[in-house]
Amino acid sequence: MSSLLVISLAAAAVFAIAALGELLEQRAGILNVGLEGVMLLSGTFGFIAAKTSGSYLQGFTVALLTGALVGLLHGFFSITLGSNQVVNGMAIWILGFGLTTYIGYPYTGPLGLKPFPTVAGLPTFFLVALALAIAIWFLLFKTHLGLKLRSVGENPSVAEASGISVTGLRYLAAILAGMLVGLGGAVYSLVYNPVWNYNYLQGWGFIALALVFFSLWNPFLVVAGAVFFGILWQLSLYPELLFPNVFSRYIWRAMPFVITIVVFIVLSTRWFRLRWGATKPEALGLAYQREN
Amino acid sequence: MTEQSRMLRQKLSRRGLLQGVAAGLAVPVASALLAACAGGQATPTTAPAGQTPAAQPTTPPAQTPAAQPTTAPAQTPAAGATPAAKEVVLAILHFSVIEGTTWSGAHDRAGKRLAEKYPNVKYIYREQVGPDQTVPFAEEMIAKEGANIIVGNAEFIGMPLLDIVDKYPDKIFVAVTTSDLTHKPNFIRIFPRQYQSLYLEGLIAAALTKTGNVGIVSAYPNLQVLRRQAGFVLGVQEAAKKLNKDVKVHIKYVGDWYLPAEERAVAETLATQYNCDVLTQQTDSGSTLDVCKARGLWFVGKDMDTVCFYKWATTDTVAISFDTRWEVIYDKIIQAYMKGEKPPEIIFPGMESKITLKDGTEVTTTDIMNDCKVGVEAISPKAKAELPQEIIDLVAQRREAMRKGEWDPFTEHALVSNGTGLEVEGLPIPPKGTVVKPAGEKPTDEFLLQKINFDLDGVNILP
The missing domain is CATH 3.40.50.2300 (Response regulator)
Known part of the structure; x- marks a missing residue:
């Protein structure tokens, strides 16, 4: 059972780190639905760098830089050009899928490095995710910079009128988010399942995206949701370990998604929407154009 | 080394081309187009005879001679002999990409080995073929490249060929079988034991x-x-x-x-x-x-010797694996076609069937193989x-x-x-x-x- 929990936490780390990045940028009003693409690109380039150099450090560095570049690209389209953020995100996803499929093939197969070390038997990057959640919470809710970031996500016109550079802060958020999402992709491809295959993420980026909405844009709830989904996903593969002879395995495999539907039903209730409305960044996904 | 350098240059040039295209992407729409080209569509490519990816040597270099008896009990009759000069274009529709895969990689290697062996056999292919693309690609390969043996390397992309077998009675269509065993004189079902x-x-x-x-x-x-x-x-x-x-x-x-x-x-x-x-x-x-x-x-591995061909691990992890030589099956079809005969409608050979490759190596349809060695030596x-x-x-x-x-x-x-x-x-x-x-x-x-x-x-x- 403990090993099951450890594997679940390893999966949760991937979801949590990527979702924390997305949360940060959504708090600043930028919506990137192309998390899957950012993770694929960063994970693949990080994998190639680590495999060719034999160094985890180089792998993670390349992944972070890739994430930053893709974040910048998304920022350029969303902030400078003011184009539809959902369309931009989808394009990044398609770009990530196509480009990594093409470039990654010669590197198909296991990474070949020694397994990434754990800390007291726990996945290292789960602890990193916890630390990041605390840091992001502190940044957003306890610092002046965090207040400004949230303000550009809530009402950029008022923020601009207060002397805050909406464009600058949104770019900062997009780049930082890209780096975190890229780190999530690299944690998957270098640590969680260090084997490159085309489209290896198989939708994990979209789960991370959904977690941000579930979390009410709260970093700690992101981690909690990631752990919950990680355990549920793992349990759906081996339900007999906890609940022998209860339901068929096919029902268990559907369970994470059934629960997702239930969560969405809860989200759609008036009570929840009122609460949700109070939490959701008002300007999320909306392009800001400075008034002359 | 020369071959590897050539392949490396080719890969670099492909990457360079792609990077150039990627650099030119100014709008997300263009990236979507790139993705469609790179990840979702087939690659119409003719493989020159003898061209072999660096990661896939055509022959097991360290094959143990003692493990291969010199007699060939069920050797394909004409294998090893130079067939008549009837032109054969072997077209393989791969359901996945080739590079880095054990299933399509083995089919691709088979096509290349046969093109090396027989000067009159040309191997052409498409990658990542979906069931809806099978017939259009097959007809295109027939019309433009003269394909006369057309293979779907998985059942789900092979079965749609059934729709055109009567339209092209002089062509031979081949589909790997998984569960269905529909067959016709020019619709051959194959699987290795x-x-x-x-x-x-x-x-x-x-x-x-x-x-x-x-x-x-x-x-x-x-x-x-x-x-x-x-x-x-x-x-x-x-x-x-x-x-x-x-x-x-x-x-x-x-x-x-x-x-x-x-x-x-x-x-x-x-x-x-x-x-x-x-x-x-x-x-x-x-x-x-x-x-x-x-x-x-x-x-314990399957389908292909990934220690030898892809260097995915060492024999410290892989105790044993096996290799599949689809060329033995394709050779039976090619031999029949050359003679103007109909091949068997179901071809299901095992270790008793073998062919001799261009370099003289004998390979059976399937065999245990690991780190380029075969038989007990492969352990x-x-x-x-x-x-x-x-x-x-x-x-x-x-x-x-x-x-x-x-x-x-x-x-x-x-x-x-x-x-x-x-x-x-x-x-x-x-x-x-x-x-x-x-x-x-x-x-x-x-x-x-x-x-x-x-x-x-x-x-x-x-x-």
Whole structure:
């Protein structure tokens, strides 16, 4: 059972780190639905760098830089050009899928490095995710910079009128988010399942995206949701370990998604929407154009 | 080295081209177009004879001469001889990409080996072909490139060819069979008897396990998977009996051929919860191999020798693997076509069939292979040191008998149902304990290809 929990936490780390990045940028009003693409690109380039150099450090560095570049690209389209953020995100996803499929093939197969070390038997990057959640919470809710970031996500016109550079802060958020999402992709491809295959993420980026909405844009709830989904996903593969002879395995495999539907039903209730409305960044996904 | 340099330059040039295109992307729409070109569409490419990816040597360099008898009991009649100069264009539609894959990689290698062997045989291909693309691509290859033998390398992309077989009576269409066995004089169904190699792997796996637990990370119950697993399980059970060991085979289905994260999770759980110290897979990602590597477990491979051809691991992890030589099957079709004859409508060869490659190497349809070595020599040196001599001798003896066509595990052993498997229309899963085929009775090809819809008695199918 403990090993099951450890594997679940390893999966949760991937979801949590990527979702924390997305949360940060959504708090600043930028919506990137192309998390899957950012993770694929960063994970693949990080994998190639680590495999060719034999160094985890180089792998993670390349992944972070890739994430930053893709974040910048998304920022350029969303902030400078003011184009539809959902369309931009989808394009990044398609770009990530196509480009990594093409470039990654010669590197198909296991990474070949020694397994990434754990800390007291726990996945290292789960602890990193916890630390990041605390840091992001502190940044957003306890610092002046965090207040400004949230303000550009809530009402950029008022923020601009207060002397805050909406464009600058949104770019900062997009780049930082890209780096975190890229780190999530690299944690998957270098640590969680260090084997490159085309489209290896198989939708994990979209789960991370959904977690941000579930979390009410709260970093700690992101981690909690990631752990919950990680355990549920793992349990759906081996339900007999906890609940022998209860339901068929096919029902268990559907369970994470059934629960997702239930969560969405809860989200759609008036009570929840009122609460949700109070939490959701008002300007999320909306392009800001400075008034002359 | 020259060949590798050429391939490297080619790869660099392809990457360079792509980078140039990527750099020119100014709008997301362009990136979508790029993605469509790079990831979602087939690559119309003609493979020049002799061109071989650097990662895939055309011949096993360290093949043990002693492991290959000089006689060829069931050698294809014209194999090794130069056929008449009738032009043959072998067109293979690959369901996946080629590079880095064990299934399409083996088909591609087969096409290249035949193009090397016969000057009048040209090999062309398309990658990542979906079922809706099969017919258009096939007709395009017929019209523009003169294809006369057209292969779908998986059943789901091969079956649509049935729609055009009557339209092109002088062409030969070929489809790998998984469960359907529809065939016509110019619609040939093929599959290699990989279960023979899997049986030998099973012997080794059972002897290697110290915990008495062998795990299979499997795709989903289908006839191809059930037959291949049955071959492996027969080997495990025979070796366990011989060594007086209690060995359990745990099988967990992940739901599809390619689910890297699920495959990893299942492999981890087989190791941690079911105490498996030997794992094999009936899936396509490298996740199970990586789990074995990370946890110091033995891995038993499938379809292709990935230690030799892809360098994915070493023999410290891969105890044994097997290789599939589709060229033996394609050669039978090419030989028939050259002579103006109709090939057999179902081609299901095993270790008894072989061809001689251009460099003189003999290869059988399937064989145990690891680190470029074949036969008993293919067993990892580290694993071999742990195996009782009687098992090594048994592997050598059974392999030799299968190469001579004198022995087959599915003839020798009874096939007893576990009561689990795949319910097929008109073919219910036999109740547990049912002797579906008694020992010593030779099953028909149709039985082996279509009727093994059950797991063998004694396996543990995890829910």
